[in-house]
Amino acid sequence: MQLTDLSPLDYPRQRWFWLVALAALAAAVYLGLLERINDTSHIGMSGLFLLGACSLIWDDRRKLTLETDLPSTLLGGGLVLLTLIYSNYLLGLDSNHFSSEVATKEFFICRVSPFISLGGVALLASGFQNLRQFWRPLAIVAAMGIPSVFFINLSDISPITARFSHFLMLYGGIEAVLRDNIYIYLSLGPNTQGAVKVYEACSGIEAMNYLFSLSLMCLIMFPLKSRKLMIATPIIALIMGFVINSFRVVLMAILTALQNTTAFDYWHDGRGSLTFGMAAVLALGGFYMAIMEWDRYQYKKAKAKSSEFSAAPPSSTSFQPLSEDYLLPPDLDLSTQDLELPGTLDFAPDRPQS
Numbered sequence: 112m113q114l115t116d117l118s119p120l121d122y123p124r125q126r127w128f129w130l131v132a133l134a135a136l137a138a139a140v141y142l143g144l145l146e147r148i149n150d151t152s153h154i155g156m157s158g159l160f161l162l163g164a165c166s167l168i169w170d171d172r173r174k175l176t177l178e179t180d181l182p183s184t185l186l187g188g189g190l191v192l193l194t195l196i197y198s199n200y201l202l203g204l205d206s207n208h209f210s211s212e213v214a215t216k217e218f219f220i221c222r223v224s225p226f227i228s229l230g231g232v233a234l235l236a237s238g239f240q241n242l243r244q245f246w247r248p249l250a251i252v253a254a255m256g257i258p259s260v261f262f263i264n265l266s267d268i269s270p271i272t273a274r275f276s277h278f279l280m281l282y283g284g285i286e287a288v289l290r291d292n293i294y295i296y297l298s299l300g301p302n303t304q305g306a307v308k309v310y311e312a313c314s315g316i317e318a319m320n321y322l323f324s325l326s327l328m329c330l331i332m333f334p335l336k337s338r339k340l341m342i343a344t345p346i347i348a349l350i351m352g353f354v355i356n357s358f359r360v361v362l363m364a365i366l367t368a369l370q371n372t373t374a375f376d377y378w379h380d381g382r383g384s385l386t387f388g389m390a391a392v393l394a395l396g397g398f399y400m401a402i403m404e405w406d407r408y409q410y411k412k413a414k415a416k417s418s419e420f421s422a423a424p425p426s427s428t429s430f431q432p433l434s435e436d437y438l439l440p441p442d443l444d445l446s447t448q449d450l451e452l453p454g455t456l457d458f459a460p461d462r463p464q465s
Contacts, residue, residue, distance in 0.1 A: 137228035160255035164248035179238035187234030194228035222256035254327040273309040276360040305368035315356030322352040
């Protein structure tokens, strides 16, 4: 797609202008739906993912082929129209239909709607024959919401979170007792005692989902050379989300024991709760930057070793000198006049000839 020097008045005559406008409309409707259901944390993550997808398209804007056919146009337009109509229906529902703790039909449609609508825009832009050129932006949009649909169907990990948080308290020197695998009783002194219950919403599954999705976006936008690192990155992201949320549970338990209701509400439901999400994102970003440098260093090292091997003479690479244990005796005669053909060798003792 070649962008020439056009005046703003000529933009509506360009096909790409209406495709961009349609994609922006679909994204705006989705973000408005998240605002309607008060899903504040997912709004920020969705904006980050959409910006990542837009940056990939912008980088490849001069290489895109905008050619489609009638079936792709009908299917793509139908997907976009269907998503917009159903999103309008979802806007009229109560926020309880979109709870991240229960797998409802509305929650599923809300999370997968960006992928469906923007996939329809991609079909309108390039058709099936050139849809591959949008695979990275579409993969980022899919990673934005689809993993949460699978995480919400996982079993409750609240007992695991409570046990690990209890371990952190004991390791930090705090007297704590775990009961029924979800209740943590702690004491900080004679008059500072309290208890917390680790609900499913506080188990850390949401933080794990966000970091897992963010790690997928990092791998798509900045791929690694090592396959082992590519497999390990999402797993480490899950562990980081779980551990950071466990520290949050410890803080909630300490504030409960201190009877500080204002601070508890701030860190549990207020803006302070978003601080842990920001810390988790920064931690994952720093970790990924570190492994990117390590992966680049290992790749350059392996490439230099490979070029050094190919540039070396065959005698120095294919044949190595034997050690002293494999040296032949100096008095051994290897002349060919005493050798016999295979099958005629006689290993019997010498006998006098008749």
